[in-house]
Amino acid sequence: MTGTEGDVSDVQLILLLSLVGGALSLDATAAFQMMLSQPLVAASIAGLVVGDAATGLVVGAALQLVWMGVLPVGAAAFPDGAVSGVCGVGASVLLARSGVPAGLAVACGIGIALVAGAAGQRVTVWVRRANVRYSNLAEVRAEDGDPGGVRTAVILGLGTRFVASAALAAAALAVSLLLRPLAALRVPGVFPTTLWAAPIGAAALMIKGKGVEKYFIAAGLVAGLAMSFLA
């Protein structure tokens, strides 16, 4: 598995992006929660890592719109936005440099990203089960008045989240390489991302809203169309 462009092999690229995905996924719930794990941010960072910032923005914007309906609230297991963003860009770039037409590579990248993000829900359930054990560890050591168990549990919780998300990203990017035979196809043009992703985001806001959102969405649409018309 070697790349056809630059000095970085496919394997090196996958390892690098997996580490980035694992680190950014910590932000989703485990630490900080500063939105570094949102797909647009993760995809943009991945774009900078692979030297293709434009693809990072395009893929990230589409996934961010899809993520409008994803809320990391309470006990809900949610798709992994960081892994999704990183894999979307990574798979797009890996396929493009294997000769897959650019539009098709982005389409495949987004497909891989959505599946990887959904698989992240299962990974989150597994990580939370592991966290029960770490919580038990903290409680057992607390019986002796030892606060070290709490610190150890926090470190184990962060480490497990990082490793699990990094492994998921590596697996998803490795699977994306199976799509390289698509290089034989000749599909010119750009994959239309916003065209289908924007309605999904708007629909999510309407569904999860209080009822008035649809009027503001309509107002924004009319205002935007008026600006386009005048342009």
Place this chain on the structure above:
Amino acid sequence: MTKAADTQATGVVTGPERAGMFWRSLFLQAVWNPRGMQNVGFCFALMPLLKRQGDGRDARRAFLKRHLAFFNTNPTLAPYAIGAAAEREAAGANEAEVALAKKGLASLLGMYGDALMWWALRPLAGIAAVLLALQGNPWAPVALVVLYAVPHLAMKGRGIAVGSSLGPSGAREALGPGFKTAVRAVRAAAAFGAGLVLAKAASTESGSLQPWRLVAVLLFLVLAYVAHRVRIPATIVALGGAAGGVVLLLAGLNGG
């Protein structure tokens, strides 16, 4: 139960203790689990208060156990509860009073925090960033993080400060009467932004409107709305949308 080290636990929460709690509150959900939820993170955040218990095994065990109890709320506003629990600890309150302070604030902070952060500010930050990204602006991800993280960290800091100085009642009052109005305004702004993104999707890169694209956008909107309504999983809806995009690509109808 009164703590064994009551004489050492009296007083006010100090500046270094507040700073320590703020930093540690950023890891509130590091060990989120289905049983105790944020229990380990809450106890971790209160560690700066542990030294007030002295070296006595019983006092330290009691402190750790009462803060390893079940706890769950919105992570952005959780510092109000962390600060309030610290204030109660520093004031020498008994175990029941500390537990009451935590329990009393958890549901209130969860309700307010989820409404503001997850249901309002996050969509607004996301939509604003998407609008920038669609213009090819490389600062789009920075805008998303700044729009969300600045209020997020500010509220966390304020939560520790208010909770640890005024206690549980002060934390409740600090949420303020204008909270619901702010949530409604932010949600409306996010929805308006989503409308702008829809219009952008119906236009070419140069900004001119294309009727067929508008029809396609509205069709996708109806399909996505119905799919959400009948509870088709979000991933399936998104994959369906992407498949529609592939059809347009193969049909030679291109555009971002």
